[in-house]
Amino acid sequence: MSIPLDSSGPSVNDFGCQTECTWCDGCGDYGIMAAAKRALVELGLAPHEVLLCFDIGCHGNMSDKMLGYRVHGLHGRVLPFATGAKLANPNMPVMAFGGDGASFSEGVNHLVHSVRSHYPITFILHNNANFGLTTGQASSLTWQNQPMNTSPNGIPEDTIRPMEFVFSLQPTFVARTWSGDIPQMTRVFKAALQHRGFAFVDVLQACPTYNKFTSHEWLLEHCYDANAEGHSPKDLEAGKKLACDTSAKVACGILYQTEDIPHFYERLIPRQNIKTTPVEEVAITDVSDLLKEFV
Amino acid sequence: MHRVSLKVTGAQGQGINSVGEMVAKGLKRSGHHVFGYREYNSVIKGGHSSYQLDIADSHIESSETTVNILVCLNYEGLKRDLSTLKEGGILLHLIPSWKFSKDDEQLFEDRKITVLYFPMEKILKKYNARPIVGNVLVTSVVWGLLGRDHHNLKEMVKEQFAHKGEKILDMNYSFIDEGRQFKDEEAAENELELPAVDSKRKDDLLVTGSEAMGMGMIHAGCRLYAGYPMTPASPLLKYIAEKQNETHMVVKQAEDEITAIQMVSGAMHMGTRAATATSGGGYDLMSETLSLNGIIENPSVMVLAMRQGPSTGLPTWSGQGDMLLTIFGSHGEYPRMVMAVSNAEDCFTLMPDAFNYAEKYQLPVTILTDKHIAEGLYMQQQYDLKKATIERGIVTDQKELDALTSADRYNPHAVGGVSPRWLPGAKAATYCAQGDEHDAEGNVDETGENATQQMDKRMKKMETLKAELPEPVLYGDQNPETLIVSWGSNKSAILDVMKDQKGVGYLHYTYLWPLHTKKFEELSLKAKRTILVESTYQGQLDMLFKQECGKGCNEQILKYDGRPFFCDELLSKLSL
Numbered sequence: 001m002s003i004p005l006d007s008s009g010p011s012v013n014d015f016g017c018q019t020e021c022t023w024c025d026g027c028g029d030y031g032i033m034a035a036a037k038r039a040l041v042e043l044g045l046a047p048h049e050v051l052l053c054f055d056i057g058c059h060g061n062m063s064d065k066m067l068g069y070r071v072h073g074l075h076g077r078v079l080p081f082a083t084g085a086k087l088a089n090p091n092m093p094v095m096a097f098g099g100d101g102a103s104f105s106e107g108v109n110h111l112v113h114s115v116r117s118h119y120p121i122t123f124i125l126h127n128n129a130n131f132g133l134t135t136g137q138a139s140s141l142t143w144q145n146q147p148m149n150t151s152p153n154g155i156p157e158d159t160i161r162p163m164e165f166v167f168s169l170q171p172t173f174v175a176r177t178w179s180g181d182i183p184q185m186t187r188v189f190k191a192a193l194q195h196r197g198f199a200f201v202d203v204l205q206a207c208p209t210y211n212k213f214t215s216h217e218w219l220l221e222h223c224y225d226a227n228a229e230g231h232s233p234k235d236l237e238a239g240k241k242l243a244c245d246t247s248a249k250v251a252c253g254i255l256y257q258t259e260d261i262p263h264f265y266e267r268l269i270p271r272q273n274i275k276t277t278p279v280e281e282v283a284i285t286d287v288s289d290l291l292k293e294f295v
Numbered sequence: 296m297h298r299v300s301l302k303v304t305g306a307q308g309q310g311i312n313s314v315g316e317m318v319a320k321g322l323k324r325s326g327h328h329v330f331g332y333r334e335y336n337s338v339i340k341g342g343h344s345s346y347q348l349d350i351a352d353s354h355i356e357s358s359e360t361t362v363n364i365l366v367c368l369n370y371e372g373l374k375r376d377l378s379t380l381k382e383g384g385i386l387l388h389l390i391p392s393w394k395f396s397k398d399d400e401q402l403f404e405d406r407k408i409t410v411l412y413f414p415m416e417k418i419l420k421k422y423n424a425r426p427i428v429g430n431v432l433v434t435s436v437v438w439g440l441l442g443r444d445h446h447n448l449k450e451m452v453k454e455q456f457a458h459k460g461e462k463i464l465d466m467n468y469s470f471i472d473e474g475r476q477f478k479d480e481e482a483a484e485n486e487l488e489l490p491a492v493d494s495k496r497k498d499d500l501l502v503t504g505s506e507a508m509g510m511g512m513i514h515a516g517c518r519l520y521a522g523y524p525m526t527p528a529s530p531l532l533k534y535i536a537e538k539q540n541e542t543h544m545v546v547k548q549a550e551d552e553i554t555a556i557q558m559v560s561g562a563m564h565m566g567t568r569a570a571t572a573t574s575g576g577g578y579d580l581m582s583e584t585l586s587l588n589g590i591i592e593n594p595s596v597m598v599l600a601m602r603q604g605p606s607t608g609l610p611t612w613s614g615q616g617d618m619l620l621t622i623f624g625s626h627g628e629y630p631r632m633v634m635a636v637s638n639a640e641d642c643f644t645l646m647p648d649a650f651n652y653a654e655k656y657q658l659p660v661t662i663l664t665d666k667h668i669a670e671g672l673y674m675q676q677q678y679d680l681k682k683a684t685i686e687r688g689i690v691t692d693q694k695e696l697d698a699l700t701s702a703d704r705y706n707p708h709a710v711g712g713v714s715p716r717w718l719p720g721a722k723a724a725t726y727c728a729q730g731d732e733h734d735a736e737g738n739v740d741e742t743g744e745n746a747t748q749q750m751d752k753r754m755k756k757m758e759t760l761k762a763e764l765p766e767p768v769l770y771g772d773q774n775p776e777t778l779i780v781s782w783g784s785n786k787s788a789i790l791d792v793m794k795d796q797k798g799v800g801y802l803h804y805t806y807l808w809p810l811h812t813k814k815f816e817e818l819s820l821k822a823k824r825t826i827l828v829e830s831t832y833q834g835q836l837d838m839l840f841k842q843e844c845g846k847g848c849n850e851q852i853l854k855y856d857g858r859p860f861f862c863d864e865l866l867s868k869l870s871l
Contacts, residue, residue, distance in 0.1 A: 277567075
């Protein structure tokens with residue numbers, strides 16, 4: 001990890017605020033927030049130069065624990081809100097944060113369409129495999145045979161495999177990291193922010209209060225940096241295989257990335273060669289040409 | 296007022312709209328006043344649909360229940376619509392050897408109706424042409440029955456088909472000659488006397504409410520549109536999408552209504568102007584997001600194009616039953632504005648206002664329209680393109696931005712409840728657009744004191760907004776004995792009916808929430824009769840009046856069959 005020595009740029013402190021954190025001791029959100037701030041700072045972004053959009057859940061309480069232009073919206077809906085914002089001003093980096101409940105239960109449709117539409121935003125999945133803020137109900141990513149609040153016998157459904165799911169949608173950026181490794185998260189978040197299209201980052205997140213099956217210790221034991229061990233993110237099939245096979249070890253890092261696919265905004269024919277943004281274009285507009293066909 | 300009408304009926308997919316639209320355009324260009332009204336079922340092919348054109352010597356925006364000329368492209372119309380023919384009317388149909396019942400024959404005799412069978416199939420066969428191109432044949436016969444010069448029709452056909460090549464154009468010219476020949480040989484005496492011409496209106500637009508609204512939004516500086524198809528909001532999406540290469544707008548057909556309104560909200564939050572439209576069911580899905588926009592004080596503009604009934608109801612028909620939904624729907628209490636357009640004039644001119652109110656007061660604005668407006672074909676005087684202003688209420692000056700603190704964003708002491716809004720990306724203190732109850736900076740604050748203060752701040756905007764909104768407009772007699780009260784598309788039929796009446800006033804509501812009642816109270820006190828005209832079961836505006844001022848109308852004319860108020864029907868119900 002490189003800490004910039006040039007003191008003229010933004011610093012992590014610039015993103016700090018006085019609001020008291022309300023997460024449990026040992027919550028993975030502390031690490032994710034630290035990495036998010038570092039990634040932004042290392043990319044030279046000041047708080048006013050980024051839009052951070054949060055879903056509802058424990059992670060959403062980050063919305064007033066750091067600075068930056070922030071939105072704390074509705075449960076399951078962070079992706080379309082963030083997308084609308086990005087399309088209005090494509091020059092602005094937009095990060096969306098959502099939990100596994102919001103992204104694989106309530107708003108799973110938005111995830112599907114965000115991947116297939118190649119919206120140029122970064123999505124950080126806070127994956128603690130349960131509904132934490134509502135006191136530990138099973139999500140669709142909760143393992144089977146885990147007694148949870150409202151499912152004392154474990155879930156009768158099958159568990160969604162998020163990597164198989166996302167890879168089936170022809171993604172252009174898939175990464176996995178975990179909440180105990182701030183340097184790795186920082187590296188991955190930076191790459192995601194710099195990615196051309198939709199960047200999907202699955203952050204395996206410790207939830208010491210409700211997730212007893214993938215604890216911080218379990219993650220520490222199982223996660224490894226696949227890029228450091230030579231995995232090249234260029235190969236889709238290799239990335240997918242590595243991502244989906246978590247039987248022995250959990251591969252982390254950038255698992256797959258291609259910059260060759262145009263993103264949504266680039267595909268919009270009416271926006272070709274237009275230098276201004278929709279935000280800049282708001283004005284009373286002459287429609288006399290449009291009126292002609294009706295005479 | 297002298298008015299006549301003609302109706303073309305047939306199955307969907309038979310091209311009845313193109314007959315109606317072509318005749319409308321031709322008549323308008325000759326200086327006639329026209330209004331076009333469509334009925335159709337929720338199917339692609341088949342069903343029973345119609346296109347009615349009413350023609351008058353002065354401006355009209357309504358239809359009659361009866362017609363002078365009925366054109367039936369298939370037998371459904373012969374079974375269902377004969378009784379709508381007026382005395383001395385003309386029936387033109389395409390069904391070979393159709394046997395009319397005894398009752399039908401009696402009706403023809405009683406009303407002196409001329410029945411014409413037009414052998415379209417035979418003519419099409421002669422030209423080896425597909426049935427769909429027969430529209431021009433039918434149009435040509437109708438053109439003759441209206442006593443029009445076929446030369447004009449050829450000019451219009453040229454406009455429409457010239458790009459398809461000479462062969463197709465020539466075929467259509469031949470069709471026009473065939474139609475004229477039929478008219479001259481079989482119906483030489485049958486010509487409808489048209490109302491007098493008004494040469495001043497030749498250059499009017501002929502436009503549907505949806506097209507007018509699309510242009511109005513573009514005029515207002517709307518740069519992003521997201522929508523999910525739902526009748527009768529789809530024509531607006533279609534129009535805006537079709538024009539995207541000219542307007543360079545970002546147009547997104549979203550995966551559902553929630554996505555559409557979320558994208559619009561994100562785009563408005565970032566600082567562009569964005570809009571979406573849907574019908575009742577889609578609005579239900581969007582309502583949670585409206586509540587979010589209420590608390591984060593995010594401007595948004597959405598259109599609810601109403602149809603009749605709960606659930607899927609009558610999906611291709613009109614109604615006004617969703618008005619109270621827009622005022623009371625969605626959870627929590629938050630400031631909002633509801634306005635209703637009534638015709639193609641409103642659809643254009645009120646769009647900049649809708650965006651201005653949304654942005655100035657930082658709240659969701661719902662624009663109510665209905666199927667009747669969305670698909671009605673209006674003659675519209677050229678819009679004044681110099682009138683609209685833009686008011687955004689955004690802090691953009693760098694000096695002012697430098698002076699802002701995060702706590703200015705939701706400052707509970709802001710004058711009129713309207714606190715400064717600045718856009719993400721501005722070099723200034725940042726804030727959180729916080730969907731939880733929050734303090735002035737947008738930090739979560741669950742204390743009772745703060746919750747009260749912030750609610751007071753937000754709701755205060757309703758008073759500020761109400762003070763700026765105009766009172767409803769009184770048409771007709773300014774001291775009326777009979778006061779009609781209504782909103783939305785009913786205005787058209789009401790004004791058409793009132794043209795020949797004395798002592799009648801019409802109080803028209805454009806702004807439904809917040810609601811002004813002063814003028815209503817004053818006028819209803821003096822009037823002998825105060826009549827609510829509304830396309831609902833419950834008389835919703837009356838419910839609002841009673842809630843807001845304790846007084847209501849003493850009569851109600853309500854309708855909830857999916858059909859608009861027809862002018863003759865309304866006149867008889869009003870029993871003036």
